[in-house]
Amino acid sequence: MEVQPQPSLMSQLSADIARVVERAAASVVALHLPGHPRTSAVVWAPGMLIAADHAVPHDENITLQLPDGSHHPASVTGRDPLADVLVLAATTGPIPPATPAPALPRIGEVVLAVARRTPRRPRAAFGVAGTLLRVAPARQGRASEATLQFIASTVTLQPGLAGGLLVDAHGHMLGLVTRPLRHGVATPTALVAQVVEQLRTHGRVKRAYLGITSRPVTVPDYITSTTQRSGLLVVGVAPDSPAAQAGAIVGDILLALDDQPLGDTDSLRRSLTQEQVGRSVRLRVLRGGLPVELDALLGER
Amino acid sequence: MTSVLIVAAYPSVRAGLRAMLVNEDDLRVLEATAGAWDESETDEQPDVLLVDLDPGRGDQTERLAELYPDAALVVLHDRPEDYRHLEAEAGNPHAALLKDAGPREIIAAVRAAAAGLFSFDPAIAAQLVTRPGSYSRTPTDAEDHLTERETQVLQLLALGLPNKTIASELGISEHTAKFHVGSIMTKLGAASRTEAVALAARRGLLVL
Numbered sequence A: 001m002e003v004q005p006q007p008s009l010m011s012q013l014s015a016d017i018a019r020v021v022e023r024a025a026a027s028v029v030a031l032h033l034p035g036h037p038r039t040s041a042v043v044w045a046p047g048m049l050i051a052a053d054h055a056v057p058h059d060e061n062i063t064l065q066l067p068d069g070s071h072h073p074a075s076v077t078g079r080d081p082l083a084d085v086l087v088l089a090a091t092t093g094p095i096p097p098a099t100p101a102p103a104l105p106r107i108g109e110v111v112l113a114v115a116r117r118t119p120r121r122p123r124a125a126f127g128v129a130g131t132l133l134r135v136a137p138a139r140q141g142r143a144s145e146a147t148l149q150f151i152a153s154t155v156t157l158q159p160g161l162a163g164g165l166l167v168d169a170h171g172h173m174l175g176l177v178t179r180p181l182r183h184g185v186a187t188p189t190a191l192v193a194q195v196v197e198q199l200r201t202h203g204r205v206k207r208a209y210l211g212i213t214s215r216p217v218t219v220p221d222y223i224t225s226t227t228q229r230s231g232l233l234v235v236g237v238a239p240d241s242p243a244a245q246a247g248a249i250v251g252d253i254l255l256a257l258d259d260q261p262l263g264d265t266d267s268l269r270r271s272l273t274q275e276q277v278g279r280s281v282r283l284r285v286l287r288g289g290l291p292v293e294l295d296a297l298l299g300e301r
Numbered sequence B: 001m002t003s004v005l006i007v008a009a010y011p012s013v014r015a016g017l018r019a020m021l022v023n024e025d026d027l028r029v030l031e032a033t034a035g036a037w038d039e040s041e042t043d044e045q046p047d048v049l050l051v052d053l054d055p056g057r058g059d060q061t062e063r064l065a066e067l068y069p070d071a072a073l074v075v076l077h078d079r080p081e082d083y084r085h086l087e088a089e090a091g092n093p094h095a096a097l098l099k100d101a102g103p104r105e106i107i108a109a110v111r112a113a114a115a116g117l118f119s120f121d122p123a124i125a126a127q128l129v130t131r132p133g134s135y136s137r138t139p140t141d142a143e144d145h146l147t148e149r150e151t152q153v154l155q156l157l158a159l160g161l162p163n164k165t166i167a168s169e170l171g172i173s174e175h176t177a178k179f180h181v182g183s184i185m186t187k188l189g190a191a192s193r194t195e196a197v198a199l200a201a202r203r204g205l206l207v208l
Helices: A009-025 A189-202 A242-246 A265-271 B011-021 B060-067 B086-090 B103-114 B122-130 B141-145 B148-157 B163-170 B174-188 B193-202
Strands: A028-033 A036-045 A048-052 A062-065 A071-080 A085-089 A110-118 A121-134 A149-153 A165-167 A173-177 A185-188 A212-218 A230-237 A253-257 A280-287 A290-297 B002-007 B027-033 B048-052 B072-077 B094-098
Touching (some): A009 A121, A009 A165, A048 A189, A110 A149, A110 A173, A149 A173, A185 A189, A212 A253, A212 A265, A230 A242, A242 A290, A253 A265, B002 B103, B048 B060, B060 B072, B072 B103, B094 B103
Parallel strands (some): A028 A110, B002 B027, B002 B048, B048 B072
Antiparallel strands (some): A028 A036, A028 A062, A071 A085, A110 A121, A165 A173, A173 A185, A212 A230, A253 A280
Protein backbone atom coordinates (compact mmCIF):
# COMPACT_ATOMS: atom_id res chain seq x y z
CA MET A 1 0.00 0.00 0.00
CA GLU A 2 1.52 3.27 -1.10
CA VAL A 3 1.36 6.18 1.26
CA GLN A 4 0.40 9.49 -0.24
CA PRO A 5 3.36 11.79 0.52
CA GLN A 6 2.64 14.92 2.50
CA PRO A 7 3.04 18.06 0.40
CA SER A 8 6.51 19.30 1.26
CA LEU A 9 7.14 22.68 2.83
CA MET A 10 8.91 23.68 -0.35
CA SER A 11 5.99 22.80 -2.58
CA GLN A 12 3.67 24.76 -0.30
CA LEU A 13 6.04 27.72 -0.38
CA SER A 14 6.26 27.48 -4.14
CA ALA A 15 2.49 27.41 -4.52
CA ASP A 16 2.17 30.36 -2.15
CA ILE A 17 4.66 32.42 -4.13
CA ALA A 18 2.91 31.65 -7.40
CA ARG A 19 -0.40 32.71 -5.84
CA VAL A 20 1.03 35.99 -4.56
CA VAL A 21 2.59 36.71 -7.95
CA GLU A 22 -0.65 35.96 -9.74
CA ARG A 23 -2.58 38.32 -7.50
CA ALA A 24 0.00 41.11 -7.76
CA ALA A 25 0.20 40.69 -11.55
CA ALA A 26 -3.50 41.47 -11.78
CA SER A 27 -2.68 45.10 -10.90
CA VAL A 28 0.21 45.40 -13.35
CA VAL A 29 -0.26 46.31 -17.02
CA ALA A 30 2.00 46.89 -20.02
CA LEU A 31 2.72 50.35 -21.44
CA HIS A 32 3.41 50.66 -25.13
CA LEU A 33 5.83 53.50 -25.93
CA PRO A 34 6.36 54.26 -29.61
CA GLY A 35 9.98 53.73 -30.54
CA HIS A 36 11.02 52.40 -27.13
CA PRO A 37 10.89 49.09 -25.30
CA ARG A 38 7.65 48.51 -23.47
CA THR A 39 7.56 48.94 -19.73
CA SER A 40 5.20 48.08 -16.89
CA ALA A 41 2.78 50.26 -14.99
CA VAL A 42 0.87 49.65 -11.78
CA VAL A 43 -2.78 50.56 -11.29
CA TRP A 44 -2.69 52.84 -8.25
CA ALA A 45 -6.32 53.92 -8.23
CA PRO A 46 -9.13 53.60 -10.77
CA GLY A 47 -8.05 55.67 -13.78
CA MET A 48 -4.60 56.33 -12.33
CA LEU A 49 -1.37 54.45 -12.93
CA ILE A 50 2.23 54.76 -11.83
CA ALA A 51 5.38 53.79 -13.72
CA ALA A 52 9.13 54.30 -13.50
CA ASP A 53 9.97 57.78 -14.78
CA HIS A 54 13.27 56.69 -16.34
CA ALA A 55 11.57 53.98 -18.41
CA VAL A 56 9.19 56.42 -20.13
CA PRO A 57 11.37 58.86 -22.10
CA HIS A 58 8.56 60.72 -23.87
CA ASP A 59 5.05 61.89 -23.04
CA GLU A 60 3.53 61.30 -26.47
CA ASN A 61 1.38 58.44 -27.73
CA ILE A 62 1.58 56.22 -24.67
CA THR A 63 -0.83 53.29 -24.84
CA LEU A 64 -2.02 51.05 -22.05
CA GLN A 65 -2.26 47.41 -23.15
CA LEU A 66 -4.50 45.36 -20.92
CA PRO A 67 -4.32 41.57 -20.60
CA ASP A 68 -7.73 41.27 -22.31
CA GLY A 69 -6.13 42.64 -25.48
CA SER A 70 -7.74 46.07 -25.28
CA HIS A 71 -5.69 49.23 -25.82
CA HIS A 72 -6.28 52.59 -24.13
CA PRO A 73 -4.50 55.92 -24.58
CA ALA A 74 -2.67 57.15 -21.46
CA SER A 75 -1.64 60.72 -20.69
CA VAL A 76 1.14 61.82 -18.35
CA THR A 77 -0.16 63.64 -15.27
CA GLY A 78 3.32 64.45 -14.03
CA ARG A 79 6.79 63.17 -13.24
CA ASP A 80 9.08 63.14 -10.26
CA PRO A 81 12.53 62.19 -11.56
CA LEU A 82 13.97 62.27 -8.04
CA ALA A 83 11.64 59.52 -6.83
CA ASP A 84 11.69 58.02 -10.35
CA VAL A 85 7.90 58.01 -10.39
CA LEU A 86 5.64 58.87 -13.31
CA VAL A 87 1.88 59.28 -12.88
CA LEU A 88 -0.48 58.48 -15.76
CA ALA A 89 -4.19 58.86 -16.36
CA ALA A 90 -5.99 56.19 -18.41
CA THR A 91 -9.01 53.95 -18.45
CA THR A 92 -8.16 51.04 -16.20
CA GLY A 93 -11.48 49.18 -16.48
CA PRO A 94 -11.90 46.31 -14.05
CA ILE A 95 -8.21 46.11 -13.11
CA PRO A 96 -7.85 46.13 -9.32
CA PRO A 97 -5.53 48.78 -7.83
CA ALA A 98 -2.53 47.45 -5.90
CA THR A 99 -3.05 47.03 -2.16
CA PRO A 100 -0.48 49.06 -0.24
CA ALA A 101 1.58 47.43 2.49
CA PRO A 102 1.23 49.26 5.82
CA ALA A 103 4.95 49.90 6.32
CA LEU A 104 8.43 49.57 4.91
CA PRO A 105 9.69 45.99 4.75
CA ARG A 106 11.87 44.58 7.50
CA ILE A 107 15.36 43.84 6.29
CA GLY A 108 15.47 40.20 5.29
CA GLU A 109 11.76 40.01 4.55
CA VAL A 110 10.91 38.09 1.37
CA VAL A 111 9.98 40.35 -1.54
CA LEU A 112 8.74 39.61 -5.06
CA ALA A 113 9.01 41.84 -8.10
CA VAL A 114 6.17 41.44 -10.58
CA ALA A 115 6.18 43.19 -13.96
CA ARG A 116 4.39 42.91 -17.26
CA ARG A 117 6.16 44.20 -20.33
CA THR A 118 4.09 42.10 -22.68
CA PRO A 119 0.35 42.42 -22.09
CA ARG A 120 -0.44 38.77 -21.42
CA ARG A 121 2.82 37.60 -19.95
CA PRO A 122 3.81 38.67 -16.45
CA ARG A 123 7.35 38.26 -15.15
CA ALA A 124 8.39 37.69 -11.58
CA ALA A 125 11.57 37.70 -9.54
CA PHE A 126 12.31 36.70 -5.97
CA GLY A 127 14.54 38.13 -3.28
CA VAL A 128 14.72 39.67 0.16
CA ALA A 129 14.67 43.28 1.27
CA GLY A 130 18.40 43.94 1.43
CA THR A 131 18.60 47.39 2.93
CA LEU A 132 17.05 50.83 2.86
CA LEU A 133 18.95 53.36 0.81
CA ARG A 134 18.85 57.03 1.55
CA VAL A 135 19.36 58.43 -1.88
CA ALA A 136 18.80 62.09 -1.18
CA PRO A 137 19.60 62.89 2.41
CA ALA A 138 17.24 65.21 4.15
CA ARG A 139 18.66 67.47 6.79
CA GLN A 140 20.32 65.67 9.66
CA GLY A 141 18.02 64.64 12.45
CA ARG A 142 14.95 65.78 10.58
CA ALA A 143 14.65 62.98 8.07
CA SER A 144 11.07 61.86 7.92
CA GLU A 145 10.55 58.13 7.97
CA ALA A 146 9.69 57.22 4.40
CA THR A 147 10.92 60.24 2.53
CA LEU A 148 13.54 59.58 -0.09
CA GLN A 149 14.35 56.23 1.28
CA PHE A 150 14.49 53.52 -1.32
CA ILE A 151 14.20 49.80 -0.86
CA ALA A 152 17.20 47.89 -2.15
CA SER A 153 16.39 44.22 -2.61
CA THR A 154 18.32 41.16 -3.71
CA VAL A 155 15.75 40.44 -6.43
CA THR A 156 17.45 38.60 -9.27
CA LEU A 157 18.86 40.81 -11.90
CA GLN A 158 16.86 40.71 -15.07
CA PRO A 159 15.88 43.47 -17.41
CA GLY A 160 12.39 44.74 -17.89
CA LEU A 161 11.08 44.82 -14.33
CA ALA A 162 10.95 48.62 -14.07
CA GLY A 163 7.47 49.93 -13.43
CA GLY A 164 6.48 46.66 -11.78
CA LEU A 165 5.36 45.98 -8.25
CA LEU A 166 7.54 45.02 -5.32
CA VAL A 167 5.26 43.06 -3.00
CA ASP A 168 5.58 41.34 0.34
CA ALA A 169 4.51 37.79 1.22
CA HIS A 170 0.88 38.95 1.38
CA GLY A 171 1.02 40.41 -2.09
CA HIS A 172 0.83 43.93 -0.65
CA MET A 173 2.66 46.72 -2.42
CA LEU A 174 5.97 47.60 -0.75
CA GLY A 175 7.04 49.81 -3.62
CA LEU A 176 7.37 50.50 -7.30
CA VAL A 177 10.36 48.91 -9.04
CA THR A 178 12.22 51.95 -10.28
CA ARG A 179 15.95 52.41 -10.86
CA PRO A 180 17.27 49.85 -13.30
CA LEU A 181 17.03 46.65 -11.36
CA ARG A 182 20.75 46.08 -11.45
CA HIS A 183 20.48 47.59 -8.02
CA GLY A 184 17.18 45.94 -7.20
CA VAL A 185 15.78 49.23 -6.08
CA ALA A 186 12.17 50.23 -5.50
CA THR A 187 10.48 53.48 -4.52
CA PRO A 188 8.55 52.77 -1.30
CA THR A 189 4.76 52.96 -1.37
CA ALA A 190 4.68 55.85 1.11
CA LEU A 191 6.91 57.96 -1.14
CA VAL A 192 4.84 57.00 -4.19
CA ALA A 193 1.74 58.11 -2.29
CA GLN A 194 3.35 61.49 -1.50
CA VAL A 195 4.31 62.01 -5.13
CA VAL A 196 0.85 61.03 -6.38
CA GLU A 197 -0.81 63.33 -3.83
CA GLN A 198 1.37 66.30 -4.80
CA LEU A 199 0.88 65.74 -8.49
CA ARG A 200 -2.85 65.42 -7.96
CA THR A 201 -3.24 68.56 -5.87
CA HIS A 202 -0.52 70.86 -7.25
CA GLY A 203 -0.05 69.31 -10.68
CA ARG A 204 3.63 68.93 -9.88
CA VAL A 205 6.13 68.01 -7.22
CA LYS A 206 7.46 70.89 -5.15
CA ARG A 207 11.16 71.53 -5.07
CA ALA A 208 13.33 73.81 -3.02
CA TYR A 209 14.90 76.68 -4.94
CA LEU A 210 18.34 78.24 -4.61
CA GLY A 211 18.49 80.35 -7.76
CA ILE A 212 21.81 79.55 -9.42
CA THR A 213 23.06 78.05 -12.62
CA SER A 214 26.31 76.18 -12.22
CA ARG A 215 28.76 73.83 -13.85
CA PRO A 216 30.89 71.18 -12.18
CA VAL A 217 34.59 72.06 -11.91
CA THR A 218 37.61 70.26 -10.47
CA VAL A 219 38.90 71.62 -7.19
CA PRO A 220 42.40 70.87 -5.85
CA ASP A 221 42.06 68.64 -2.81
CA TYR A 222 44.34 70.76 -0.61
CA ILE A 223 41.55 73.31 -0.69
CA THR A 224 38.73 71.03 0.37
CA SER A 225 40.87 69.00 2.80
CA THR A 226 38.55 66.09 2.06
CA THR A 227 38.27 63.58 -0.72
CA GLN A 228 35.93 65.91 -2.57
CA ARG A 229 37.48 66.63 -5.97
CA SER A 230 34.87 68.84 -7.55
CA GLY A 231 32.50 71.67 -6.81
CA LEU A 232 29.94 73.75 -8.64
CA LEU A 233 31.15 76.92 -10.34
CA VAL A 234 28.34 79.45 -10.14
CA VAL A 235 27.79 80.82 -13.65
CA GLY A 236 24.57 82.66 -12.95
CA VAL A 237 22.60 84.00 -9.98
CA ALA A 238 18.91 84.72 -10.51
CA PRO A 239 17.95 88.23 -9.33
CA ASP A 240 16.21 88.33 -5.93
CA SER A 241 16.66 84.58 -5.57
CA PRO A 242 17.62 82.94 -2.26
CA ALA A 243 21.19 82.67 -3.59
CA ALA A 244 21.28 86.38 -4.48
CA GLN A 245 19.95 87.35 -1.06
CA ALA A 246 22.58 85.14 0.58
CA GLY A 247 25.24 87.11 -1.29
CA ALA A 248 26.32 84.45 -3.79
CA ILE A 249 28.08 85.87 -6.83
CA VAL A 250 29.14 84.54 -10.20
CA GLY A 251 32.53 82.86 -9.86
CA ASP A 252 31.86 81.34 -6.44
CA ILE A 253 32.55 77.64 -6.25
CA LEU A 254 29.90 75.86 -4.23
CA LEU A 255 31.39 73.00 -2.23
CA ALA A 256 28.61 71.92 0.11
CA LEU A 257 25.04 72.56 1.21
CA ASP A 258 24.96 71.94 4.96
CA ASP A 259 26.98 68.76 5.34
CA GLN A 260 26.08 67.51 1.86
CA PRO A 261 29.03 67.75 -0.56
CA LEU A 262 28.11 69.21 -3.94
CA GLY A 263 30.39 67.48 -6.42
CA ASP A 264 28.02 67.72 -9.35
CA THR A 265 24.71 69.27 -10.36
CA ASP A 266 22.87 66.00 -9.70
CA SER A 267 23.80 66.17 -6.01
CA LEU A 268 22.54 69.77 -5.83
CA ARG A 269 19.28 68.73 -7.48
CA ARG A 270 18.91 65.86 -5.01
CA SER A 271 19.55 68.21 -2.10
CA LEU A 272 16.79 70.61 -3.11
CA THR A 273 13.92 68.44 -1.89
CA GLN A 274 10.51 69.60 -0.81
CA GLU A 275 11.49 69.27 2.87
CA GLN A 276 14.12 71.96 2.36
CA VAL A 277 11.58 74.60 1.28
CA GLY A 278 11.65 77.49 3.73
CA ARG A 279 14.72 76.20 5.54
CA SER A 280 17.91 78.07 6.11
CA VAL A 281 20.91 76.20 4.77
CA ARG A 282 24.62 76.92 5.06
CA LEU A 283 26.51 77.05 1.79
CA ARG A 284 30.23 76.33 1.86
CA VAL A 285 31.76 78.37 -0.92
CA LEU A 286 35.21 78.94 -2.37
CA ARG A 287 35.62 82.61 -3.32
CA GLY A 288 38.92 83.75 -4.80
CA GLY A 289 40.53 80.63 -3.36
CA LEU A 290 39.31 81.33 0.17
CA PRO A 291 36.55 79.51 2.03
CA VAL A 292 33.41 81.55 2.70
CA GLU A 293 30.14 80.51 4.33
CA LEU A 294 26.79 81.86 3.23
CA ASP A 295 23.36 81.31 4.78
CA ALA A 296 20.53 80.96 2.29
CA LEU A 297 16.83 80.72 2.99
CA LEU A 298 15.61 78.26 0.37
CA GLY A 299 12.56 79.17 -1.65
CA GLU A 300 10.02 77.05 -3.44
CA ARG A 301 9.31 76.36 -7.05
CA MET B 1 23.35 27.43 -28.37
CA THR B 2 21.60 30.38 -29.98
CA SER B 3 17.92 30.02 -30.84
CA VAL B 4 16.74 31.80 -33.96
CA LEU B 5 13.19 32.57 -35.00
CA ILE B 6 12.74 33.30 -38.69
CA VAL B 7 10.06 35.85 -39.61
CA ALA B 8 9.28 36.15 -43.32
CA ALA B 9 6.07 36.63 -45.24
CA TYR B 10 6.86 34.22 -48.10
CA PRO B 11 7.31 30.46 -47.57
CA SER B 12 10.13 30.37 -50.11
CA VAL B 13 12.08 33.00 -48.19
CA ARG B 14 11.49 31.19 -44.90
CA ALA B 15 12.74 27.95 -46.40
CA GLY B 16 15.77 29.68 -47.90
CA LEU B 17 16.76 31.37 -44.63
CA ARG B 18 16.23 28.16 -42.70
CA ALA B 19 18.45 26.28 -45.16
CA MET B 20 21.22 28.82 -44.61
CA LEU B 21 21.20 28.29 -40.85
CA VAL B 22 20.41 24.62 -40.19
CA ASN B 23 23.93 23.31 -40.73
CA GLU B 24 25.45 25.63 -38.12
CA ASP B 25 26.08 23.69 -34.92
CA ASP B 26 25.73 26.66 -32.61
CA LEU B 27 22.42 27.86 -34.09
CA ARG B 28 19.02 26.31 -33.51
CA VAL B 29 16.20 27.38 -35.80
CA LEU B 30 13.06 27.42 -33.67
CA GLU B 31 10.49 27.71 -36.40
CA ALA B 32 9.65 29.91 -39.30
CA THR B 33 6.63 32.14 -39.11
CA ALA B 34 4.88 34.52 -41.44
CA GLY B 35 4.21 37.34 -39.07
CA ALA B 36 4.62 36.50 -35.40
CA TRP B 37 2.03 39.14 -34.67
CA ASP B 38 0.35 37.17 -31.96
CA GLU B 39 2.49 36.56 -28.95
CA SER B 40 0.57 33.41 -28.11
CA GLU B 41 2.18 31.67 -31.08
CA THR B 42 5.27 30.66 -29.21
CA ASP B 43 6.18 30.68 -25.58
CA GLU B 44 9.85 30.27 -26.19
CA GLN B 45 11.72 33.55 -26.32
CA PRO B 46 14.23 33.30 -29.16
CA ASP B 47 17.72 34.75 -28.73
CA VAL B 48 17.68 36.22 -32.22
CA LEU B 49 14.91 37.15 -34.63
CA LEU B 50 15.86 36.92 -38.29
CA VAL B 51 13.39 39.18 -40.08
CA ASP B 52 12.76 39.55 -43.78
CA LEU B 53 11.45 43.11 -43.57
CA ASP B 54 8.00 43.62 -45.03
CA PRO B 55 8.07 47.19 -46.39
CA GLY B 56 4.28 47.25 -46.27
CA ARG B 57 4.34 47.00 -42.47
CA GLY B 58 5.86 50.19 -41.21
CA ASP B 59 5.84 49.07 -37.61
CA GLN B 60 7.06 45.53 -38.13
CA THR B 61 10.37 45.72 -36.28
CA GLU B 62 8.83 47.81 -33.54
CA ARG B 63 6.10 45.22 -32.99
CA LEU B 64 8.58 42.38 -32.98
CA ALA B 65 10.79 44.20 -30.47
CA GLU B 66 7.75 44.46 -28.21
CA LEU B 67 6.72 40.86 -28.57
CA TYR B 68 10.24 39.61 -27.98
CA PRO B 69 11.72 42.26 -25.72
CA ASP B 70 14.86 40.27 -24.98
CA ALA B 71 15.64 39.11 -28.51
CA ALA B 72 18.27 40.61 -30.77
CA LEU B 73 17.05 41.54 -34.24
CA VAL B 74 18.68 40.74 -37.54
CA VAL B 75 16.70 42.54 -40.21
CA LEU B 76 16.98 42.17 -43.98
CA HIS B 77 16.07 45.35 -45.87
CA ASP B 78 15.13 45.90 -49.54
CA ARG B 79 17.03 49.18 -49.76
CA PRO B 80 19.39 51.01 -47.39
CA GLU B 81 16.87 53.80 -46.91
CA ASP B 82 14.34 51.30 -45.54
CA TYR B 83 16.39 51.23 -42.35
CA ARG B 84 14.50 53.88 -40.44
CA HIS B 85 13.25 52.14 -37.33
CA LEU B 86 16.35 53.15 -35.59
CA GLU B 87 14.83 54.07 -32.29
CA ALA B 88 12.79 50.88 -32.07
CA GLU B 89 15.69 48.66 -32.89
CA ALA B 90 18.29 50.59 -30.99
CA GLY B 91 17.14 49.23 -27.64
CA ASN B 92 18.22 45.68 -28.46
CA PRO B 93 21.37 44.53 -30.20
CA HIS B 94 20.58 44.27 -33.87
CA ALA B 95 21.91 43.93 -37.35
CA ALA B 96 20.68 45.70 -40.48
CA LEU B 97 21.51 43.89 -43.70
CA LEU B 98 20.25 44.08 -47.27
CA LYS B 99 18.23 41.29 -48.83
CA ASP B 100 21.08 40.32 -51.14
CA ALA B 101 23.14 39.27 -48.12
CA GLY B 102 24.65 35.80 -48.40
CA PRO B 103 24.81 33.00 -45.82
CA ARG B 104 28.18 34.14 -44.50
CA GLU B 105 26.95 37.65 -43.74
CA ILE B 106 23.66 36.48 -42.28
CA ILE B 107 25.26 33.86 -40.04
CA ALA B 108 27.91 36.33 -38.88
CA ALA B 109 25.23 38.92 -38.12
CA VAL B 110 23.16 36.40 -36.14
CA ARG B 111 26.17 35.43 -34.04
CA ALA B 112 27.18 39.05 -33.51
CA ALA B 113 23.67 40.06 -32.44
CA ALA B 114 23.50 37.10 -30.04
CA ALA B 115 26.77 38.32 -28.54
CA GLY B 116 25.24 41.75 -27.99
CA LEU B 117 26.91 43.51 -30.92
CA PHE B 118 25.43 45.74 -33.61
CA SER B 119 26.30 45.20 -37.25
CA PHE B 120 25.32 47.00 -40.43
CA ASP B 121 25.61 46.55 -44.16
CA PRO B 122 28.15 49.15 -45.37
CA ALA B 123 25.45 50.98 -47.37
CA ILE B 124 23.27 51.30 -44.27
CA ALA B 125 26.19 52.23 -42.04
CA ALA B 126 27.10 55.03 -44.46
CA GLN B 127 23.77 56.75 -44.05
CA LEU B 128 23.82 56.34 -40.26
CA VAL B 129 26.95 58.40 -40.00
CA THR B 130 25.58 61.27 -42.01
CA ARG B 131 22.05 61.38 -40.66
CA PRO B 132 21.64 64.09 -38.05
CA GLY B 133 20.32 62.98 -34.71
CA SER B 134 20.95 59.30 -35.32
CA TYR B 135 23.69 57.52 -33.44
CA SER B 136 25.73 60.64 -33.10
CA ARG B 137 24.76 61.99 -29.72
CA THR B 138 27.53 64.57 -29.62
CA PRO B 139 26.11 67.82 -28.34
CA THR B 140 26.77 70.78 -30.58
CA ASP B 141 27.50 74.41 -29.86
CA ALA B 142 23.77 74.82 -30.03
CA GLU B 143 23.55 73.58 -26.44
CA ASP B 144 24.57 77.00 -25.21
CA HIS B 145 22.09 78.70 -27.48
CA LEU B 146 18.74 77.68 -26.16
CA THR B 147 16.26 80.34 -27.11
CA GLU B 148 14.57 82.34 -24.39
CA ARG B 149 11.40 80.32 -24.89
CA GLU B 150 13.30 77.06 -24.76
CA THR B 151 14.89 78.15 -21.50
CA GLN B 152 11.42 78.78 -20.07
CA VAL B 153 10.23 75.39 -21.29
CA LEU B 154 13.35 73.78 -19.79
CA GLN B 155 12.57 75.19 -16.34
CA LEU B 156 9.07 73.68 -16.48
CA LEU B 157 10.43 70.42 -17.88
CA ALA B 158 12.65 70.25 -14.80
CA LEU B 159 9.52 70.21 -12.64
CA GLY B 160 8.39 67.06 -14.40
CA LEU B 161 5.48 68.78 -16.13
CA PRO B 162 3.85 67.18 -19.17
CA ASN B 163 3.59 69.11 -22.43
CA LYS B 164 -0.03 70.03 -21.81
CA THR B 165 0.77 71.79 -18.54
CA ILE B 166 3.89 73.44 -19.95
CA ALA B 167 1.71 74.76 -22.76
CA SER B 168 -0.92 76.21 -20.45
CA GLU B 169 1.67 77.76 -18.09
CA LEU B 170 3.31 79.58 -20.99
CA GLY B 171 0.13 80.32 -22.91
CA ILE B 172 1.24 78.40 -25.99
CA SER B 173 -0.31 75.44 -27.81
CA GLU B 174 0.51 71.89 -26.78
CA HIS B 175 1.91 71.32 -30.23
CA THR B 176 4.32 74.23 -29.80
CA ALA B 177 5.36 73.00 -26.37
CA LYS B 178 6.08 69.58 -27.84
CA PHE B 179 8.14 71.23 -30.55
CA HIS B 180 10.22 73.16 -28.00
CA VAL B 181 10.80 70.03 -25.88
CA GLY B 182 11.98 68.17 -28.98
CA SER B 183 14.29 71.02 -29.91
CA ILE B 184 15.78 71.16 -26.40
CA MET B 185 16.44 67.42 -26.43
CA THR B 186 18.11 67.64 -29.85
CA LYS B 187 20.30 70.56 -28.82
CA LEU B 188 21.39 68.82 -25.65
CA GLY B 189 21.78 65.39 -27.24
CA ALA B 190 19.37 63.92 -24.68
CA ALA B 191 17.47 60.68 -25.18
CA SER B 192 14.72 61.47 -22.69
CA ARG B 193 13.05 64.38 -20.91
CA THR B 194 14.72 63.44 -17.65
CA GLU B 195 18.15 63.21 -19.27
CA ALA B 196 17.62 66.62 -20.89
CA VAL B 197 17.08 68.14 -17.44
CA ALA B 198 20.17 66.47 -15.97
CA LEU B 199 22.34 67.56 -18.91
CA ALA B 200 21.01 71.11 -18.85
CA ALA B 201 21.78 71.40 -15.12
CA ARG B 202 25.31 70.13 -15.71
CA ARG B 203 25.92 72.67 -18.46
CA GLY B 204 24.74 75.59 -16.41
CA LEU B 205 21.53 76.12 -18.37
CA LEU B 206 19.06 75.28 -15.63
CA VAL B 207 18.37 77.50 -12.63
CA LEU B 208 18.40 75.33 -9.50
